[in-house]
Amino acid sequence: xxxxxxxxxxxxxxxxxxxxxxxxxxxxxxxxxxxxxxxxxxxxxxxxxxxxxxxxxxxxxxxxxxxxxxxxxxxxxxxxxxxxxxxxxxxxxxxxxxxxxxxxxxxxxxxxxxxxxxxxxxxxxxxxxxxxxxxxxxxxxxxxxxxxxxxxxxxxxxxxxxxxxxxxxxxxxxxxxxxxxxxxxxxxxxxxxxxxxxxxxxxxxxxxxxxxxxxxxxxxxxxxxxxxxxxxxxxxxxxxxxxxxxxxxxxxxxxxxxxxxxxxxxxxxxxxxxxxxxxxxxxxxxxxxxxxxxxxxxxxxxxxxxxxxxxxxxxxxxxxxxxxxxxxxxxxxxxxxxxxxxxxxxxxxxxxxxxxxxxxxxxxxxxxxxxxxxxxxxxxxxxxxxxxxxxxxxxxxxxxxxxxxxxxxxxxxxxxxxxxxxxxxxxxxxxxxxxxxxxxxxxxxxxxxxxxxxxxxxxxxxxxxxxxxxxxxxx
Amino acid sequence: xxxxxxxxxxxxxxxxxxxxxxxxxxxxxxxxxxxxxxxxxxxxxxxxxxxxxxxxxxxxxxxxxxxxxxxxxxxxxxxxxxxxxxxxxxxxxxxxxxxxxxxxxxxxxxxxxxxxxxxxxxxxxxxxxxxxxxxxxxxxxxxxxxxxxxxxxxxxxxxxxxxxxxxxxxxxxxxxxxxxxxxxxxxxxxxxxxxxxxxxxxxxxxxxxxxxxxxxxxxxxxxxxxxxxxxxxxxxxxxxxxxxxxxxxxxxxxxxxxxxxxxxxxxxxxxxxxxxxxxxxxxxxxxxxxxxxxxxxxxxxxxxxxxxxxxxxxxxxxxxxxxxxxxxxxxxxxxxxxxxxxxxxxxxxxxxxxxxxxxxxxxxxxxxxxxxxxxxxxxxxxxxxxxxxxxxxxxxxxx
Numbered sequence: 082x083x084x085x086x087x088x089x090x091x092x093x094x095x096x097x098x099x100x101x102x103x104x105x106x107x108x109x110x111x112x113x114x115x116x117x118x119x120x121x122x123x124x125x126x127x128x129x130x131x132x133x134x135x136x137x138x139x140x141x142x143x144x145x146x147x148x149x150x151x152x153x154x155x156x157x158x159x160x161x162x163x164x165x166x167x168x169x170x171x172x173x174x175x176x177x178x179x180x181x182x183x184x185x186x187x188x189x190x191x192x193x194x195x196x197x198x199x200x201x202x203x204x205x206x207x208x209x210x211x212x213x214x215x216x217x218x219x220x221x222x223x224x225x226x227x228x229x230x231x232x233x234x235x236x237x238x239x240x241x242x243x244x245x246x247x248x249x250x251x252x253x254x255x256x257x258x259x260x261x262x263x264x265x266x267x268x269x270x271x272x273x274x275x276x277x278x279x280x281x282x283x284x285x286x287x288x289x290x291x292x293x294x295x296x297x298x299x300x301x302x303x304x305x306x307x308x309x310x311x312x313x314x315x316x317x318x319x320x321x322x323x324x325x326x327x328x329x330x331x332x333x334x335x336x337x338x339x340x341x342x343x344x345x346x347x348x349x350x351x352x353x354x355x356x357x358x359x360x361x362x363x364x365x366x367x368x369x370x371x372x373x374x375x376x377x378x379x380x381x382x383x384x385x386x387x388x389x390x391x392x393x394x395x396x397x398x399x400x401x402x403x404x405x406x407x408x409x410x411x412x413x414x415x416x417x418x419x420x421x422x423x424x425x426x427x428x429x430x431x432x433x434x435x436x437x438x439x440x441x442x443x444x445x446x447x448x449x450x451x452x453x454x455x456x457x458x459x460x461x462x463x464x465x466x467x468x469x470x471x472x473x474x475x476x477x478x479x480x481x482x483x484x485x486x487x488x489x490x491x492x493x494x495x496x497x498x499x500x501x502x503x504x505x506x507x508x509x510x511x512x513x514x515x516x517x518x519x520x521x522x523x524x525x526x527x528x529x530x531x532x533x534x535x536x537x538x539x540x541x542x543x544x545x546x547x548x549x550x551x552x553x554x555x556x
Numbered sequence: 557x558x559x560x561x562x563x564x565x566x567x568x569x570x571x572x573x574x575x576x577x578x579x580x581x582x583x584x585x586x587x588x589x590x591x592x593x594x595x596x597x598x599x600x601x602x603x604x605x606x607x608x609x610x611x612x613x614x615x616x617x618x619x620x621x622x623x624x625x626x627x628x629x630x631x632x633x634x635x636x637x638x639x640x641x642x643x644x645x646x647x648x649x650x651x652x653x654x655x656x657x658x659x660x661x662x663x664x665x666x667x668x669x670x671x672x673x674x675x676x677x678x679x680x681x682x683x684x685x686x687x688x689x690x691x692x693x694x695x696x697x698x699x700x701x702x703x704x705x706x707x708x709x710x711x712x713x714x715x716x717x718x719x720x721x722x723x724x725x726x727x728x729x730x731x732x733x734x735x736x737x738x739x740x741x742x743x744x745x746x747x748x749x750x751x752x753x754x755x756x757x758x759x760x761x762x763x764x765x766x767x768x769x770x771x772x773x774x775x776x777x778x779x780x781x782x783x784x785x786x787x788x789x790x791x792x793x794x795x796x797x798x799x800x801x802x803x804x805x806x807x808x809x810x811x812x813x814x815x816x817x818x819x820x821x822x823x824x825x826x827x828x829x830x831x832x833x834x835x836x837x838x839x840x841x842x843x844x845x846x847x848x849x850x851x852x853x854x855x856x857x858x859x860x861x862x863x864x865x866x867x868x869x870x871x872x873x874x875x876x877x878x879x880x881x882x883x884x885x886x887x888x889x890x891x892x893x894x895x896x897x898x899x900x901x902x903x904x905x906x907x908x909x910x911x912x913x914x915x916x917x918x919x920x921x922x923x924x925x926x927x928x929x930x931x932x933x934x935x936x937x938x939x940x941x942x943x944x945x946x947x948x949x950x951x952x953x954x955x
Binding site for chain 2: 087090091527528529531532534535536538539540542543544
């Protein structure tokens with residue numbers, strides 16, 4: 082069941098109607114049942130790995146907790162952490178990466194002149210496995226570190242993992258923030274309802290009106306036979322807006338739905354295309370994933386506490402794995418490595434950039450705008466690596482981009498600008514207004530807000546593009 | 557947070573409604589250059605004259621633009637071989653994109669094949685029209701269009717309405733005529749009279765209100781619904797409504813219509829085939845007496861007895877006076893009648909019902925072609941009509 086499906090439009094009001102009538106414990110049980118239904122409606126068979134990994138994590142966490150309470154040495158509880166890691170990463174590796182590594186090994190051996198017929202299982206990827214695996218792992222690692230207490234209530238923990246708004250495409254909620262919200266009674270305030278509706282409408286607008294309409298302009302660009310530089314450039318701009326609106330739209334709907342039930346999810350996007358450098362970009366883009374990798378991979382590797390070479394290595398490894406997390410394909414690995422290289426480059430150039438920054442207010446503004454523009458284009462090139470289906474297409478698209486403009490098709494650019502304009506306008510308001518809730522100004526009367534929401538609603542219902550699955554569902 | 561005054565809530569609700577309606581109007585204007593202020597709906601395409609309902613000259617609604625004669629498509633060209641396609645919504649192209657309805661595709665195919673521009677196909681159909689009701693308009697059509705060939709592709713379920721109408725008229729006549737009895741009729745008991753009134757009066761009242769709402773006030777009233785949003789939201793609801801709910805709604809509407817008209821044929825009505833035959837013969841007479849070649853095309857659909865029961869149910873809402881088996885029987889029998897009449901009168905018969913695959917990918921629903929289906933229909937007609945057109949072109953050249 083996708084957020085932009087007919088089933089979800091009927092499912093959500095039904096869930097909310099029952100949810101508001103129930104007391105706290107019953108609400109939790111009901112949400113659990115609704116979440117299982119939500120996931121099973123995609124494919125009930127994949128409930129098995131989800132429930133198995135969650136059950137193992139639950140018992141491992143309890144064992145680690147009792148080991149901590151008994152004052153035993155960390156090595157005693159490490160084995161339970163290892164069990165949890167092996168289970169979660171094993172399932173993720175099997176479902177997501179088995180065929181990838183098997184196929185890659187086969188190609189490598191073939192290249193070396195050997196004939197090898199390795200297994201490829203053609204396993205179907207359970208939807209959301211990358212997201213719920215990381216959510217569950219953060220719980221067991223935090224319990225191992227003694228940062229949170231293990232919950233004795235299995236169903237509460239299960240709800241934390243399986244709660245439907247964040248189950249299939251995040252944001253990757255940490256148990257330390259979500260578990261207390263499950264355990265303690267929630268009160269849905271009027272502010273939460275308004276903000277929830279705002280987020281849902283804005284999320285659907287981004288997804289259905291902007292991303293889906295732009296998908297018409299991007300679908301045919303990223304192929305082995307790259308078109309003219311004009312199409313590649315505008316197609317890449319369109320894809321940059323599309324992927325942001327697709328994923329940010331999903332996250333906003335998830336956060337809005339959670340708010341309607343009294344839950345608070347973490348912010349996942351904070352105007353990423355206004356980033357001035359790659360470090361800033363990763364503090365604004367998919368924040369729940371980048372902070373996860375920071376806390377559970379980059380910092381344990383040594384973070385930036387060691388010398389420059391080691392820090393560069395840590396950055397490159399972390400970002401390459403983050404790239405691989407997105408999908409079992411080499412172009413995702415390349416995309417991750419590219420961002421790792423940008424982060425290393427930024428660390429190296431930062432002192433120089435600080436020295437040459439202008440001192441005057443106007444100069445600073447211009448300098449910031451230039452850096453934002455440069456970073457946006459670097460990010461856009463990254464999207465070519467991300468979106469192109471193969472290595473030859475990456476080469477063809479890059480070559481086309483630098484091969485000169487021979488075609489000018491105003492209509493193609495016009496529609497991209499039309500569908501990108503609302504996002505640019507609203508993000509300008511968010512950026513310069515300093516708040517993401519862009520209608521939260523006392524001078525805007527309630528009637529005017531209602532009218533703006535009505536326009537959003539109309540465009541979502543009547544002017545959406547051809548329905549597309551969320552891009553991040555495949556991850 | 558402070559309490560929100562009630563008037564503020566009402567003001568917000570009104571603002572939302574007004575904004576949605578303005579959006580709908582601006583959207584229509586941007587998409588179809590529709591007027592911002594006046595009414596805008598499918599009924600704009602219809603006009604009424606002394607012969608009944610017809611296409612309104614120069615009417616425009618969404619992708620449909622009627623010419624000065626009230627037919628869908630461009631104005632008539634002189635010096636062409638004219639083919640008039642007569643039918644209902646299947647021919648009109650309710651489920652087709654602009655210029656993709658089968659008459660338009662047929663014209664393109666024939667002109668391409670002849671490498672000329674000397675064939676014009678006139679789409680002389682209107683949604684909801686039946687052969688029975690169109691009969692009296694055919695002389696007018698001949699006078700206006702002067703067709704060389706006429707393709708009749710009647711909607712059979714719609715034809716069935718004529719049978720029901722005839723039955724209802726018969727019922728009314730029987731009620732008005734005094735019973736032929738020798739003595740005074742026995743007076744029913746008081747209990748029977750009260751019971752009869754209790755059953756009959758609400759039924760009659762509900763039926764009257766229903767007819768008034770559906771056929772007078774909402775559908776064909778001179779002041780149709782003012783809100784554009786109403787039309788658009790109906791389309792959205794039709795897309796959103798779960799199949800189970802739609803099925804229940806369809807069943808209820810079918811039962812209600814049977815109850816309202818007290819009409820149900822478990823099998824095809826005895827009157828249907830003879831009535832259809834009579835109308836077909838009358839139509840052929842009108843055209844052949846003026847030297848027009850008549851082509852009969854049987855009615856195609858995507859339904860098989862083992863096919864999707866939901867689609868069959870949906871189709872039944874258009875002809876609720878029988879069950880689904882009866883509907884298929886009606887369709888098959890009337891197609892047979894068409895073949896028989898064509899044989900008797902030497903008209904060209906194209907068995908599209910059997911030659912167009914019952915493939916849902918060719919249909920927008922159960923009987924209406926989508927663009928691909930219309931292309932198949934056009935190819936079939938073009939292949940059959942090509943020798944006739946070539947002959948006529950050669951005759952013209954010799955003259």
